[in-house]
Amino acid sequence: MAPPLIECRDLTRVYRMGGGEVRALDGVSVTIEEGEYVAIMGASGSGKSTFMNLLGALDRPTSGSLRVAGEAIETMGPDQLAAFRNRTIGFVFQQFNLLARTSAEDNAALPLIYSGMKAAERKERARARLTQVGLGERMDHHPSQLSGGQQQRVAIARALVNNPRILLADEPTGALDSQTTVEVLGIFDRLNADGITVILVTHEQDVAAHARRQIIFRDGRIVEDRR
Amino acid sequence: MNLMSAISVALLALRVNLLRSVLAMLGIIIGVSAVIAMVSVTEGAKRAMEERIASFGANLLVIRPGSSAFGGRRGGAGTATFMTDADVEAIRSEIPGIVAVSGEMSGSQPMVVAGENWTTNVQGVHSDYFEARDWFVESGRAFTPAEVRSGARVIMIGQTVATELFGAADPLGQTVRVGAVPMEVIGIMAPKGQSSWGSDQDDTVFAPITTTRARLLGYQLGVRDPVFTIYAEVAPGTNVSHAVADIEELLRIRRNIQPGAEDDFSVNNLAEFIRARNETETQLGVLLAAAAVISLLVGGIGIMNIMLVSVTERTREIGLRLAVGARRADVRNQFLIESVVLCVTGGIAGMAIGVAGAYGIGNLGDFPVSIHPAIAGIAIGAAVFVGLFFGFYPAHRASRLDPIEALRFE
Ligand SMILES: Nc1ncnc2c1ncn2[C@@H]1O[C@H](COP(=O)(O)OP(=O)(O)OP(=O)(O)O)[C@@H](O)[C@H]1O
Ligand SMILES: [Mg+2]
Numbered sequence: 001m002a003p004p005l006i007e008c009r010d011l012t013r014v015y016r017m018g019g020g021e022v023r024a025l026d027g028v029s030v031t032i033e034e035g036e037y038v039a040i041m042g043a044s045g046s047g048k049s050t051f052m053n054l055l056g057a058l059d060r061p062t063s064g065s066l067r068v069a070g071e072a073i074e075t076m077g078p079d080q081l082a083a084f085r086n087r088t089i090g091f092v093f094q095q096f097n098l099l100a101r102t103s104a105e106d107n108a109a110l111p112l113i114y115s116g117m118k119a120a121e122r123k124e125r126a127r128a129r130l131t132q133v134g135l136g137e138r139m140d141h142h143p144s145q146l147s148g149g150q151q152q153r154v155a156i157a158r159a160l161v162n163n164p165r166i167l168l169a170d171e172p173t174g175a176l177d178s179q180t181t182v183e184v185l186g187i188f189d190r191l192n193a194d195g196i197t198v199i200l201v202t203h204e205q206d207v208a209a210h211a212r213r214q215i216i217f218r219d220g221r222i223v224e225d226r227r
Numbered sequence: 228m229n230l231m232s233a234i235s236v237a238l239l240a241l242r243v244n245l246l247r248s249v250l251a252m253l254g255i256i257i258g259v260s261a262v263i264a265m266v267s268v269t270e271g272a273k274r275a276m277e278e279r280i281a282s283f284g285a286n287l288l289v290i291r292p293g294s295s296a297f298g299g300r301r302g303g304a305g306t307a308t309f310m311t312d313a314d315v316e317a318i319r320s321e322i323p324g325i326v327a328v329s330g331e332m333s334g335s336q337p338m339v340v341a342g343e344n345w346t347t348n349v350q351g352v353h354s355d356y357f358e359a360r361d362w363f364v365e366s367g368r369a370f371t372p373a374e375v376r377s378g379a380r381v382i383m384i385g386q387t388v389a390t391e392l393f394g395a396a397d398p399l400g401q402t403v404r405v406g407a408v409p410m411e412v413i414g415i416m417a418p419k420g421q422s423s424w425g426s427d428q429d430d431t432v433f434a435p436i437t438t439t440r441a442r443l444l445g446y447q448l449g450v451r452d453p454v455f456t457i458y459a460e461v462a463p464g465t466n467v468s469h470a471v472a473d474i475e476e477l478l479r480i481r482r483n484i485q486p487g488a489e490d491d492f493s494v495n496n497l498a499e500f501i502r503a504r505n506e507t508e509t510q511l512g513v514l515l516a517a518a519a520v521i522s523l524l525v526g527g528i529g530i531m532n533i534m535l536v537s538v539t540e541r542t543r544e545i546g547l548r549l550a551v552g553a554r555r556a557d558v559r560n561q562f563l564i565e566s567v568v569l570c571v572t573g574g575i576a577g578m579a580i581g582v583a584g585a586y587g588i589g590n591l592g593d594f595p596v597s598i599h600p601a602i603a604g605i606a607i608g609a610a611v612f613v614g615l616f617f618g619f620y621p622a623h624r625a626s627r628l629d630p631i632e633a634l635r636f637e
Contacts, residue, residue: 058550058630079554086552097547097634101243111551113232158551 003070005165005197006032006055010064013050013220024050026220027064034165037192038199039208042217048201049170051217055199056089056168057081069165086114090159090196092169096151098143098158104130105139108157115162129157133187149180156187160196167191169200173207185210230564237565240537241572248569251533254526255573255613256580259606261522263581265515266605268588271597273509286467287359289495290318290457290474308482308491312436312452315353317481322473324465329356330436330454338392338432339404345391349382349405349432351439359460367399367414370435378437383414385429408442410434467496523609526573527617534566534621545625546633559626566618567611574610578603 013025025047032038040048053059054066057073060081066073069088076084085091098107109126117125130139133153143151152172159167169188173181189210192198200211208214216224241248292309315330333350354372357363370381382405389398398412419428436454461470471494478492538545545558553561582598589596 053631056550058634079556082549082552082554082557085550091550093634097543097550099544099547102239110548113236114548114552114554114557119232162552 002034003067004031005034005036005069006030007067008054008064009066011051011054011061011066012063013047013054013059014062023220025054025061028220028222029064030215030222030225032197032199034197035192035195036197036199036213037188037211038197038213038215039211040199040201040215040217041203041208042223044203046217047220048217050220052168052170052199052201055166056091057084058091082114086111087162088165090156090162090164090167092152092155092159092167092172094171094174096143096148096155096175098151098154100144101142103140103142104135104146104154104157107143107154108161110158111162125161126157129161130154132160133157134183147180148176149183152176152180152184153187156184160191164196166197166199169198171201171203173202173204181207233561233564234568236561237568240541240565241569244537247533248572251529252526252569252573252576254522254529255570255610256526256577258519258523258526258613259574259577259609260581260584261515262519262609263578263602263606264584264588265512265519266602267582267585267596267598269509269512269515270599271585271589271595274597275595286461286463286465287497288459288461288467288471288474289497290459290478290492291455291495292492309450309453309455310457310478310492311450311454312353314478314481315454315457317477318457318459318474319355321477322459322470324462324470326460326462327355327358328457328459329353329359331356331456331458332436332439332454334439336406336432338388340392340401343392345388347385347388347430347432349434349439351434351436353436356433356458359458362419363417364414365417367412369414370433375435375437378441379435380408380410380438380442381413381435382410383416383433384412385416385431386418387427387430388432389415405432405434406442408438410438471496523613527570527613530566530569530613531617531621533569534562534618535624537565538562538621538625541625542628542633542636545628546630546636549628549630550634555626558628559622562622562625563615563618566622567614570610570614570618571607574606577610578606581606 008031009029011025011028012023015022015024028047028051040051042048050059054061054073055068057068057076061074064074068084071084071088073081073084099110105123105126108130109122112122112125127136127139130136130153133156135150135153135157138146138150141150143154146154152175156172159169167188172188173184176184185207188198188200198211200207202208213227214224215222290310310330312330315328318325319328329352331350331352333348335346336349337344337346354370354375357369363369364383365386367383369383370379374381382403384392384398384403392398392403393401398415401412402409403412404410416429416431416433421427440452459470459474461467474494475490478494479490482491484490548558548561549555582602585596585598
């Protein structure tokens with residue numbers, strides 16, 4: 001049997017500030033297999049974002065081990081982490097984080113610039129992904145000309161453009177109304193059906209219901225893990 | 228990330244904040260245009276100087292009573308005894324390597340012909356003068372040694388005088404009243420143009436020195452056959468400083484100067500004098516270069532400032548780029564390229580302004596401007612250097628940002 005896609009053991013992340021320290025993650029051990037659809041839940045400040053940032057190689061654990069797609073994150077140098085983020089992970093943020101005054105197409109193609117891909121191929125791939133998320137008609141629009149739901153779809157196209165194995169979404173529907181939330185979740189459902197591992201953070205039960213597994217955090221620990 | 232896409236990203240970022248970019252470039256624009264105007268103008272002045280040296284004759288010695296004719300370190304020419312025709316003859320016969328030597332004595336005189344009136348400098352010279360100065364008649368003839376000896380009433384006139392007195396008519400053979408003396412025009416000098424002091428050298432008249440002494444100037448100078456200045460031309464290939472030393476030794480004996488006493492005359496090499504002047508102009512160039520460097524420095528600090536602002540403003544963008552796989556070097560290079568693009572754009576604008584400015588200064592001051600093709604290289608090179616140097620710190624700062632904190636930045 002193949003090793004799990006994500007394997008955390010005793011994962012701990014401590015923020016030191018001023019005199020005290022915050023144990024944002026406190027000994028988390030969990031495995032996630034390829035193709036899973038996971039919702040992470042928990043109160044505000046329970047460590048969900050900290051956990052996602054570690055999975056996405058945006059941050060490194062204070063202690064414990066984290067293997068993602070066969071690579072030990074805690075041992076990687078900055079450039080290796082960058083390459084890993086570029087190829088293995090697709091990240092979707094609550095605040096979309098699109099580049100202003102930049103077309104949907106160029107926004108979606110951004111990660112490919114750092115893969116050293118030729119402009120023509122970047123364009124083709126970005127267009128394919130935008131079409132896939134239903135924005136085929138709006139390639140040239142700038143973020144300011146798009147609705148929130150459309151902006152989030154551009155962000156999803158950007159996360160997908162480099163064919164990642166894992167899609168991480170930290171409260172992707174937090175800034176969306178219920179109608180667009182449904183549309184965006186529909187996209188996640190389809191991606192997961194196509195085999196991509198989807199992990200999303202949410203506060204809402206009906207969003208979490210789309211996932212087949214719910215992991216609940218409290219005070220930096222996993223208190224519930226149900227399928 | 229490859230260079231082309233990095234440059235296009237940089238250009239986009241600069242376009243987005245166009246006014247701010249232009250303001251940031253201002254220092255560079257001023258700096259580069261100052262460098263270029265400065266280099267072009269001093270280069271032009273240097274060339275003009277070389278031409279003047281060539282036109283005056285590199286081997287011309289100017290001998291005057293008093294101390295240095297140009298430095299004025301000690302008492303002026305008026306306080307010392309005049310030199311004489313006898314000194315001229317002694318130099319001619321006793322100094323080796325002298326090909327031409329002439330005395331000169333001049334004064335301002337009114338000239339009248341057929342109602343036209345023009346006051347000019349009348350120079351009395353020996354017939355060797357023209358060879359010494361490398362300046363010859365264009366039409367007609369020069370006066371002969373015999374005419375000098377006899378004090379003939381003949382003159383050669385410069386181009387300006389010819390135009391002022393005769394207009395389009397032919398002056399040759401005409402009689403001009405110089406002061407109170409009617410004299411025949413036997414030659415017209417070739418045009419000479421401006422002197423290195425800016426005066427019109429063609430506004431002059433030459434007469435035998437004997438004639439000017441006897442009839443025109445009427446000075447009572449207390450010596451026989453006085454001359455104000457002696458011009459001596461050293462043969463090409465002769466050691467000029469040896470010739471100067473020989474003449475000094477000869478004149479000390481002739482003028483009875485005791486050993487240890489200082490000369491009461493000076494022997495100057497004009498080419499050297501012009502070179503010395505040139506040196507002061509080089510110093511001016513150094514000063515201008517310093518000003519240019521300072522303005523580039525100030526411009527660079529402006530660039531650094533704007534780049535720091537840009538990095539702070541775009542913290543979230545940097546965080547995003549890091550999150551989607553940009554390496555630190557990618558981020559650093561992006562900002563470095565932006566800084567260089569900013570500077571090079573400013574450099575190109577500065578170059579255009581500098582070239583235009585150099586021609587403008589040249590036109591105003593009426594002196595030549597020499598635009599060297601390497602100027603473009605210098606301007607762009609300086610701009611790239613400033614961009615890299617002052618862009619490095621902001622770019623480095625951008626590249627060290629933590630992706631999470633950057634993404635969270637408000
Ligand atoms: N950079 C930081 N410096 C110090 N403390 C931090 C930092 N980031 C997070 N924390 C702390 O770590 C804990 C977990 O934060 P985290 O952002 O993971 O919570 P969360 O579960 O995502 O909350 P929310 O639902 O509000 O997004 C919190 O107590 C937070 O204050
Ligand atoms: Mg969070």
